[in-house]
Amino acid sequence: MAYQFNYDLSKLPREFFRDLARVVEKRELHRKFGNIARKLVEKFKIDRTFGIQIGDAISVIEDLIDIEIKNLLYEKDFKKAREKILLLPHCSRKYMDSRCKAKFDPEFSTYICSSCSEDCLINKATKLAKKKGYKVFVLPGGSCIKKIIQKVKCDAILGVACPEEIKLGTKLLERYNIPARGLPLIKNGCSNTKFSIETLEKLMI
Numbered sequence: 001m002a003y004q005f006n007y008d009l010s011k012l013p014r015e016f017f018r019d020l021a022r023v024v025e026k027r028e029l030h031r032k033f034g035n036i037a038r039k040l041v042e043k044f045k046i047d048r049t050f051g052i053q054i055g056d057a058i059s060v061i062e063d064l065i066d067i068e069i070k071n072l073l074y075e076k077d078f079k080k081a082r083e084k085i086l087l088l089p090h091c092s093r094k095y096m097d098s099r100c101k102a103k104f105d106p107e108f109s110t111y112i113c114s115s116c117s118e119d120c121l122i123n124k125a126t127k128l129a130k131k132k133g134y135k136v137f138v139l140p141g142g143s144c145i146k147k148i149i150q151k152v153k154c155d156a157i158l159g160v161a162c163p164e165e166i167k168l169g170t171k172l173l174e175r176y177n178i179p180a181r182g183l184p185l186i187k188n189g190c191s192n193t194k195f196s197i198e199t200l201e202k203l204m205i
Helices: 012-026 027-043 046-050 054-073 073-082 121-131 143-152 162-175 197-203
Strands: 083-087 103-105 109-114 136-137 157-159 180-184
Touching: 012 027, 012 054, 027 046, 027 054, 046 054, 054 073, 054 162, 054 180, 073 121, 073 136, 073 157, 073 180, 083 121, 083 143, 109 136, 121 136, 121 197, 136 143, 143 157, 143 162, 157 162, 180 197
Parallel strands: 083 136, 083 157, 157 180
Antiparallel strands: 103 109
């Protein structure tokens, strides 16, 4: 968990995400992130809804905008890629104890989903990704990314994580000239984190 606070964007109305998408379409506005993010925070009362400081709420929104812009920038290169990887956060597993039957592979510092729970987000995402030809890694942290890209052939990476982790991961992949797309968690934390399967499928271009 990169942020020092928790959030749950699933409580926000869909209008918030539509407004966010409109902002992203106007790419020249990226220099005004601070003002845009503050307006969105105030409009949807994000700081009050989640009980976090307004500065923290603005940071989340700025990161979300930045990720959406990067997703657009890498869209063409991502489409061309043939060898793709999906990185998932282990904290989105249904169970974080022995009830989860995922095996840990120390070579890649990744969990291997055993499909033990039908309603587990990681299970659903893994099945979806494999159908689309992705290699899947369930990571305990962003520090594992470097090890994976050094050992596994890939042309593009799609990662699911909290916004700050996605930004850090994208910077790393840029150094390796690997196009990346990110799907931010809609609920962060150390366990029971959430992301949208529907949005994940849309990003798997």
